[in-house]
Amino acid sequence: MTALPRTASAGAAELAAMLARAADGDQAAFREFYDRTSAKLFGIILRILVERGEAEDVLQEVYVTVWRKAAEFDPARASPVTWASTIARNRAIDRFRARGSRPTAPIEAASDVADAAPTADVLIDTGRDAARVHAALTALEPRHAAAIRSCYFEGLTYEALAERENIPVGTLKSWVRRGLMRMKAGLTPAGGVA
Amino acid sequence: MSDDIDMMTPDEQLAMDFALGGLDRAARRAADARLRSDPAFRALVEGWQGMLSPLDDATPAVAPPADVWSAIAVEIAPVRAAAPAKPAAASWWNSLALWRGLAFAGTAAAVIAIAQIGPAPVAPGAPPQMLVASLAGSDGKPLLAAAYDPLRGAVVLTPATQRDDGDKSPELWVIEGNKPPRSLGVIDIHGPNAHVISAQRLQGLSAGAVLAISIEPLGGSPTGQPTGPVVATGKLSAV
Numbered sequence: 001m002t003a004l005p006r007t008a009s010a011g012a013a014e015l016a017a018m019l020a021r022a023a024d025g026d027q028a029a030f031r032e033f034y035d036r037t038s039a040k041l042f043g044i045i046l047r048i049l050v051e052r053g054e055a056e057d058v059l060q061e062v063y064v065t066v067w068r069k070a071a072e073f074d075p076a077r078a079s080p081v082t083w084a085s086t087i088a089r090n091r092a093i094d095r096f097r098a099r100g101s102r103p104t105a106p107i108e109a110a111s112d113v114a115d116a117a118p119t120a121d122v123l124i125d126t127g128r129d130a131a132r133v134h135a136a137l138t139a140l141e142p143r144h145a146a147a148i149r150s151c152y153f154e155g156l157t158y159e160a161l162a163e164r165e166n167i168p169v170g171t172l173k174s175w176v177r178r179g180l181m182r183m184k185a186g187l188t189p190a191g192g193v194a
Numbered sequence: 195m196s197d198d199i200d201m202m203t204p205d206e207q208l209a210m211d212f213a214l215g216g217l218d219r220a221a222r223r224a225a226d227a228r229l230r231s232d233p234a235f236r237a238l239v240e241g242w243q244g245m246l247s248p249l250d251d252a253t254p255a256v257a258p259p260a261d262v263w264s265a266i267a268v269e270i271a272p273v274r275a276a277a278p279a280k281p282a283a284a285s286w287w288n289s290l291a292l293w294r295g296l297a298f299a300g301t302a303a304a305v306i307a308i309a310q311i312g313p314a315p316v317a318p319g320a321p322p323q324m325l326v327a328s329l330a331g332s333d334g335k336p337l338l339a340a341a342y343d344p345l346r347g348a349v350v351l352t353p354a355t356q357r358d359d360g361d362k363s364p365e366l367w368v369i370e371g372n373k374p375p376r377s378l379g380v381i382d383i384h385g386p387n388a389h390v391i392s393a394q395r396l397q398g399l400s401a402g403a404v405l406a407i408s409i410e411p412l413g414g415s416p417t418g419q420p421t422g423p424v425v426a427t428g429k430l431s432a433v
Contacts, residue, residue, distance in 0.1 A: 025272075027267070027270060027271075030270065031263070031267075034263060034266070038257075038258050038262070038263075039255035039256055039257045039258065040250065040253075040255045042255070042256045042257070042258040042262075043250075043253045043254050043255045043256045044250055044253050046256055047253050056258060056259065056262050057416075059258055059262055060262050060265050060266055060269075060416075061413070061416045063262075063266045064266060064269045064270065064416065064417075064418055065413060065414060067266075067269075067270045068377055068379065068414070068418070069379070072379075077240055078240060078243070078244060079247075081247075082243065082244055082247040085247055085250050086243050086247065089215065089250075090413075091413060093215050093222070094222070094361075094412050094413065097218070097219040097222060098219070098361075129248040130248035130249070130251040130252075132248070133245065133246070133248040133249055134248075134249070134252065137249070148214065149249075151214045151215050151216040152214055152215055152246060152249055153249075153252075153253065155215050156215075156216070157216055157217065157218045158211075158216040158217075158218075159218060161216070173211075173216075176211075176214065176216065177202070177207065177210060180210055180214065180242070181202075183245065184245060187245060
């Protein structure tokens with residue numbers, strides 16, 4: 001495990017170099033970036049949208065966006081994977097909002113899935129952080145952690161989640177915000193949040 | 195600990211809510227507009243995104259089917275190789291000829307002053323030229339002024355009027371000669387701002403090229419070519 005962070009940041013540097021070359025029009029470098037990251041991004045999109053064809057459309061849009069915005073990537077502000085994953089999540093949530101709703105599993109199911117330990121092949125550049133963030137999430141009151149997971153992983157609105165869980169939306173927001181502040185407080189000493 | 199959330203500013207709460215993903219469509223749209231125009235707000239959001247993104251490692255990776263890459267490859271292919279065969283590009287081009295006529299009929303390029311250009315390293319040889327354009331709708335009403343500053347590698351946009359594009363993103367394009375439009379990216383036309391564009395995209399930008407703004411789905415054209423209505427065009431001239 002001790003070797004992981006070093007390997008991981010080397011991976012991030014390689015991905016950042018691929019993006020820099022993509023920004024200069026190097027399609028082979030961009031293809032390599034796609035090969036290294038697309039399964040992760042597709043997983044994120046699929047989790048929010050569920051429907052496969054729609055998720056494939058969004059994945060395509062996301063990578064065309066990554067290609068076009070490659071020059072805007074700033075390694076000082078985010079890791080390449082975080083940057084691309086954020087574009088993917090945002091695009092998937094936008095699509096989800098535009099569509100309306102989908103059948104959703106209750107909050108317990110979300111926590112079941114999210115508690116699965118991260119597997120080695122998806123630990124691209126966040127290995128050590130992932131363990132810390134998961135620990136911080138697990139340390140929260142279970143209802144708070146479950147609400148955070150449902151918003152983050154399923155892309156649910158506070159309103160939809162509150163309705164599903166049959167609690168006032170104000171209560172849900174307060175759970176989520178208290179939970180996130182507590183996570184931040186636990187992670188910040190090591191520089192987790194700028 | 196219970197005081198924490200009461201001490202947060204509205205912006206801090208909004209940034210947290212946006213990064214987590216709990217906002218409804220209208221609130222997301224508003225937050226997204228802030229992100230594009232307010233660096234302080236963007237930094238707050240990025241802080242939360244950076245904190246939360248390791249959670250993605252718990253999401254199972256799923257290999258996408260091969261045809262997703264094929265579709266991406268077509269869209270990012272160099273213009274000269276891909277465009278002539280694409281009927282969509284051709285029909286768009288035809289309508290472009292129409293707007294050019296509309297846009298140039300009554301619109302003189304406005305020269306706008308840019309005060310804050312600092313002393314920049316000047317490359318040997320001919321000094322780079324500043325280019326300006328006034329972008330107007332088909333009714334001749336100016337929408338915004340654009341100035342390309344080669345020293346900064348930026349296009350500075352100054353809106354002449356307010357637009358509400360709802361959950362759409364205005365996207366800036368450049369058309370050079372007979373080539374299909376090239377995207378210069380999604381822009382914010384709610385306030386004056388400098389829009390930094392990669393050197394690769396700016397290559398060869400010169401007087402006579404036409405800038406155009408189309409209204410695209412949130413985040414920009416999904417195809418790499420304009421898909422929505424064109425709201426303004428204007429020709430670049432040297433200052």
